[in-house]
Amino acid sequence: MLDIKxxxxxxxxxxxxxxxxxxxxxxxxxxxxxxxxxxxxxxxTEELKAERNKVSEQISVMKRNKEDATEVITRMRQVxxxxxxxDTELNAIEEEFKxxxxxxxxxxxxxxxxxxxxDDNVEDYKWGNVPTFDFExxxxxxxxxDLDIVDFERGAKVxxxxxxxxxxxGARLERALISFMMDLHADHHGYxxxxxxxxxxxDSLTGTGQLPKFEEDVFKLVRExxxxxxxxxxxxxxxVTNYYRDEILTVDMLPQAFTAYSANFRSEAGSAGRDTRxxxxxxxxxxxxxxxxxxxxxxxxxxxxxxxHAEKVLQLLGxxxxxxxxxxxxxxxVAAKKYDLEVWIPAQDMYREISxxxxxxxxxxxxxxxxxxxxxxxxxxxxxxxxxSGLAIGRTVAALLENYQQADGSVIIPEVLRPYMGGVEVIxxx
RNA sequence: GGAGAGUUGUCCGAGAGGUCGAAGGAGCACGAUUGGAAAUCGUGUAUGCGGGUAACACUGCAUCAAGGGUUCAAAUCCCUUACUCUCCGCCA
Numbered sequence: 001m002l003d004i005k006x007x008x009x010x011x012x013x014x015x016x017x018x019x020x021x022x023x024x025x026x027x028x029x030x031x032x033x034x035x036x037x038x039x040x041x042x043x044x045t046e047e048l049k050a051e052r053n054k055v056s057e058q059i060s061v062m063k064r065n066k067e068d069a070t071e072v073i074t075r076m077r078q079v080x081x082x083x084x085x086x087d088t089e090l091n092a093i094e095e096e097f098k099x100x101x102x103x104x105x106x107x108x109x110x111x112x113x114x115x116x117x118x119d120d121n122v123e124d125y126k127w128g129n130v131p132t133f134d135f136e137x138x139x140x141x142x143x144x145x146d147l148d149i150v151d152f153e154r155g156a157k158v159x160x161x162x163x164x165x166x167x168x169x170g171a172r173l174e175r176a177l178i179s180f181m182m183d184l185h186a187d188h189h190g191y192x193x194x195x196x197x198x199x200x201x202x203d204s205l206t207g208t209g210q211l212p213k214f215e216e217d218v219f220k221l222v223r224e225x226x227x228x229x230x231x232x233x234x235x236x237x238x239x240v241t242n243y244y245r246d247e248i249l250t251v252d253m254l255p256q257a258f259t260a261y262s263a264n265f266r267s268e269a270g271s272a273g274r275d276t277r278x279x280x281x282x283x284x285x286x287x288x289x290x291x292x293x294x295x296x297x298x299x300x301x302x303x304x305x306x307x308x309h310a311e312k313v314l315q316l317l318g319x320x321x322x323x324x325x326x327x328x329x330x331x332x333x334v335a336a337k338k339y340d341l342e343v344w345i346p347a348q349d350m351y352r353e354i355s356x357x358x359x360x361x362x363x364x365x366x367x368x369x370x371x372x373x374x375x376x377x378x379x380x381x382x383x384x385x386x387x388x389s390g391l392a393i394g395r396t397v398a399a400l401l402e403n404y405q406q407a408d409g410s411v412i413i414p415e416v417l418r419p420y421m422g423g424v425e426v427i428x429x430x
Numbered sequence: 431g432g433a434g435a436g437u438u439g440u441c442c443g444a445g446a447g448g449u450c451g452a453a454g455g456a457g458c459a460c461g462a463u464u465g466g467a468a469a470u471c472g473u474g475u476a477u478g479c480g481g482g483u484a485a486c487a488c489u490g491c492a493u494c495a496a497g498g499g500u501u502c503a504a505a506u507c508c509c510u511u512a513c514u515c516u517c518c519g520c521c522a
Contacts, residue, residue, distance in 0.1 A: 042480065046491045053491085056503045060448035069502080076502035201512095228512075248440085248477090376440095376458050377475055 001101050001366040008035060017107050020114050022329035026103040027096075034097045041090040048083050052076060102206070103213050106363040108328045109300075109337040115327025121340070122327065127311070128320030130344050131403050138409075139347035140401040141278040144170060146409050147429055150279070161276075162268060162283040169427045173400070173413075174286060176420035177393050178261050181288040181313055185390055189309045191259035191290060196239035198262050199230050204242040207368030209334035209360075210234060216269040219283075232265035236289035237387045242368055244293060248380050249372040255302060256293040259390065261286065279394040280352060286393035290357075292386040293370065299359050299384035300337070307339045307357040310390045314354070316416045319399050320344040322351050336361045341391075343399040354395045357388030 007014050011032065018025055027034075055076055062069040108114075113122050144150035149170025155163040166174045185191040199221065205211040210218055219232040233239060240260050249256070264287050275281035290309060294302045307323070314321045326338040335358035342351035362382035365371070371380035404412045410428040413421055 039480075042491080046480070049492085050490055052502075056448070059502060063448075073502040080502065250440095371477095377460095380477080 001363065002104055002107065003362075003366070004035070004101065007031060007104075014107060018105060020108060020328035021105055021331060022116065023105045023333065024103075025105075027100045028104060030096075030100060034093060034100065038090070038093050038097055041086060041093060045083055045086045045090060048079055048086070052079050052083065055079075099212065102367070105333045106331075106336050106360065108331055109359070109361075111300075112331065112337050113325060113327045115329045118330055120327040121330055122325040124323040124325055124339070126320070126322040127315065128318065128344070130320050131346060133346070133405075133407075135407040137346045137402065138405060139278065140345075140398040143401045143405055143409065143411060144279075147411065147427055149173070149427065152277075160283070162281065164279075164282060169421075169424060170397070172421060172424075173397055173417075173427070174393055176417050177396055178286060178288060179420050180417055181390055181393075182259060182261055184313060184316070185259035185288070185290060185309060189257075189259075189312070191257045191309075194236075194240055194243075194258045194260040196233075196236055196243075196260050196262060198233050198239075198265075200233055200238050200242065202229050202231070204238050204245070204368075205231055207242050207245050208238050208364055209367060210238065213333060217267055219265045219267055233262060234266050235264050235287065235389075236260040236262035237291060240289065240291040241364055241370075241385055241387065244370045244383075245368040247370060249293070249370070249383065250376075251295070251372055251374050254293060254295050254372060254383065255298065258291045259288060260291070261288050279398040282394060285395075288390050288393065290388045290390040293383045294386065295372070296362065296381065296384050299361060299386060302384075303337060303339070303357065303359040303386055306386055306388050307341070310341055310355045310357055310388050313391050313396075314341065314343060317396070317400065317414050319396075319403055321354070332356075332358070334358070334360050334363055336363065339388075343395065344403060345399060346402045346405075352395065352399075354399065355389040355391045358386060360385045360387075 002014070008031075015025075015028060018028070055072060059069045059072055059076075062072070113120060115121065138146075141150070141152065145152075147170070149166065149168055151165040151167055155165050158165075165171075182193060186193045202211060205218065218234050221230040221232065239262075240258050243258070244256075263284055265284050268281060268283060271281060279285075290306055292302055292306055311321070311323070321341050321343045324340045324342060326335075326340055331338050338356060338358040340353050341355040341357070343354040344350075345352045361384050364385045365382040370383050370385070372383050373380050400414070401411050404414065406412065406426075408428070410426050412426050413424055418425055
């Protein structure tokens with residue numbers, strides 16, 4: 001959520017910055033009248049409540065002195081009714097106001113390139129050498145099928161489209177990648193390993209920014225007898241960032257860094273027809289996530305650090321990639337600044353997103369109410385939160401299969417993974 | 431799933447309609463004491479939203495799990511929900 005004071009004091013400027021995004025700003029133009037009305041009502045009810053509190057005290061004194069308070073009590077009954085009416089009105093306005101605020105995206109950082117479409121993203125650099133093949137490179141879904149390590153058809157039968165089975169060395173490869181990445185981040189990059197719940201409540205999804213605006217993107221679990229809603233997590237970012245929801249941290253805890261593996265569930269509403277084949281876009285996929293809680297003044301250098309940690313995975317796996325600075329139109333809802341890492345996919349002859357690394361500044365911290373104190377008795381401040389994929393596992397498998405494929409249809413396993421593969425150096429057809 | 435007991439400030443813990451933003455401890459901060467420390471003593475120590483100020487000061491409202499209700503008045507009474515603990519049942 002944005003700082004209300006900031007929006008109030010710099011309305012036109014904030015609006016201008018938000019308009020550089022490719023986002024619907026909802027009822028933003030209602031901000032000023034709603035805010036004004038809201039504050040008027042607050043002042044009015046508080047005045048009445050102050051009176052009630054004062055007179056109630058008098059009543060208690062009168063009662064103690066055995067005086068007759070009937071007349072005052074009758075008067076206060078009316079004041080009470082008035083308060084109730086105003087409170088109801090205020091609640092409705094507050095709700096409308098809050099809903100509007102919760103649907104406003106974050107303000108882009110000044111270093112973010114202004115753009116109107118995907119093509120306006122700025123490439124920082126490329127890493128690695130794109131492989132050349134003296135045979136016709138196959139798409140990863142064909143490689144996987146020929147090696148019998150992924151079963152898309154039975155995934156569709158058992159669950160539905162965009163679900164799959166990994167099988168044999170495919171399942172082993174998936175598991176090896178998870179372990180390899182977790183070990184790298186935990187042992188060498190200083191992250192604390194975490195295994196979070198994969199179901200969360202509504203407050204958590206609101207805290208990280210998926211709700212209320214992107215309800216259709218998440219899987220909701222409905223049980224008629226329950227009043228509470230549960231959701232399958234779309235990313236481990238949700239449970240891990242909400243780990244500190246409604247808490248005040250001490251300054252020596254910062255920065256706090258977690259790495260977490262989880263399955264991720266996305267409804268992929270609106271993406272019908274896109275990437276229908278292969279591992280790129282599934283309803284359920286695995287991912288190793290990086291999350292950092294940091295001091296505000298450090299968050300941009302921490303973003304570089306975190307992005308570097310994700311890049312390290314690609315480098316160790318020897319996968320060619322490029323780093324993109326996302327433009328204002330492609331930032332998504334919550335990020336103030338975002339880098340995408342895109343891995344080379346030979347059969348598609350293009351780079352595809354495999355990691356997104358973002359600084360949310362205090363946007364999530366405000367929603368989730370995560371703060372810290374610089375001194376034991378100092379006023380709490382919002383932390384800055386960051387996260388990044390380190391990496392998406394399914395897409396990594398796709399990249400490995402395509403980049404390391406051989407003329408005979410086999411796939412070489414990068415050396416760093418072999419200890420995790422029980423020494424397997426190459427996956428060949430049986 | 432059944433029965434019961436709980437949920438109060440950073441933590442422990444009192445409080446059972448009015449004098450309660452909340453006793454008492456602990457912790458932490460600052461000061462005194464000390465050669466220095468421990469101990470001791472003193473002072474301070476929640477958050478949010480407003481008003482106010484150059485900034486302080488000062489000041490209003492709200493918050494005792496969450497939401498609703500009763501009442502002139504709720505931490506305290508009633509209802510709903512969540513969570514924790516104990517026992518039973520079921521179970522990977």
